[in-house]
Amino acid sequence: MSDAPVDSLPGIGPVTGGWLKAAGIGSAGDLRAIGSVEAYRRLKFMLPRRVSLNALYALEAALRGCHWPDLPQDVKSALQQQAKIIDESFRLGAAARCAIG
Template identity: 75%
Template sequence: MSDEPISSLPGVGPVTQGWLEEAGIRTISDLEAIGSVEAYRRLKFMQPRRVTLNALYGLEAAMRGCHWLDLPQDVKRALQQQAKAVDAAFHRGPASRCTPI
């Protein structure tokens, strides 16, 4: 694990870096500890209209040290399924904590 700043990862530009830092992900170690899907979930809830599947691909690729276009197809398919689950949770909204009367 690395305590290098998140900005040292390939493909993480200043906008994404700012979002990640706002989400509490400041170092490569932080990202490795939670993984690309959890990082995507946090960013999606913060910036729902701006964060897309490509952000998830980019985060995963950055962790692997490659370009997102070079991710294997099986990895992309798995990420697509996980992104759909995150997006569905976002659209459902917060779960009700009260029982209807």
């Protein structure tokens, strides 16, 4: 399963699969190794206006082998918090992302 193409996971279609491959996440094992939040961060960096919270839900659901509406509410809430942190860092700009201390 870990060598399977990332777009073979449930809920990962050809568009998202292409984005993931462009971000260096080509297999199910790659996605499993970095997790849904890091994959979302990479996609958000590449395509900030096209990647939404639904992508994060889909990535997490793909790792769990379910559809994103079936994710437990506590998981969705945790993912929302992570997405908010990532999205806010992009709104603040590069200087805020690269600031020291």
